Amino acid sequence: MISKLIPAVMLGTAFLTGCAAPNLDNSAGRRVVYQDVSSPSATVAGVGVESQDVVSMTDKMVRDILSNPQIAGRATAPRVIVDSEYFSNDSSSRINKNSITDRLRVELNRxxxxxLVFVARHYGNMVEKEREAKRSGQADRGTIRSTxxxxxxxxxxxxxITSMDAASTSSGNVSRYHQITFxxxxxxxxxxxxxxxxxFKKEARDDILYR
Known part of the structure; x- marks a missing residue:
């Protein structure tokens, strides 16, 4: 009985070895490898919004906004609020919207x-607490505005963020088109x-799990 099991075990091991990704070293104790956030991963990639998409789209928006004289060419710098409160995700992709709006705001500010002058509306509670503390004497007065x-x-x-999905029942391929408006x-x-x-539009044999 044991002699019959040995070939089956060897065959199963060979099958699993053959299915493993040839360029993926997942051996125990392997050190973490840093990757370029502006380039797609060589081993983990899907049809959703990924780091290279965030970098590319925010870089494009920064250049476009700063080249608009109605916004960045005014004699008095306008006050701008850039956060995710009115930036909605209506797509089938799971993504933290703050990763887009935070990078856009930081790169624009820099x-x-x-x-441009950026209003930190997402820190409004922090500002209000400090203003109350200064006016009530709980903190040094520092700089206090009259208003x-x-x-x-x-x-x-x-x-x-919107998307359109398509899947092939014969090949198993998954395709997703994203349209992101600012x-x-x-x-x-x-x-x-x-x-x-x-x-952008992406196609893959199988999609991956986004968290």
Missing amino acids: ASNGR KAQAGGDFRLGGR ELIDLEYGTIVWSGMYE
Whole structure:
């Protein structure tokens, strides 16, 4: 009985070895390898929004916004709010929207060099607590403005992530098209002063699990 089991075990081992990814070293104790966030992974990739897509789309939006004289060419730098509150994900991809809006805000702030002023609306509670502490004597007064209001914005980011999926029943291939729109809204008139769009389509034999 044992002699009959040995060939089966050897065959199973050979099958598993043959199915393993040839370039993937998953041996115990293997050191972590850093990868370029602007390049796709050689071993883990799917049809969703990934790091290289975030880097590429935000870089494109930064260049486009800063080249618009209505926004970045004003004599007085406009106040801009860039966060994920009005940036919706209506796609079938799972993604943390903050990874897009945070990178866009940071890169815009760095590259604008004072041409844009960013309102930290997502830190509003922190600012309010400190203002209350200074005015009540719980903290040193420091710099206190005469008005109780925080800075208002001239423009605010809005946008949407959408997708269209397709799957082949014969080949098992999965395809996904993403369309990601970015818009800056005038907070007095409600008009759109700038729009940008990023789109891409991916196809894979099997999709991966995004977390």
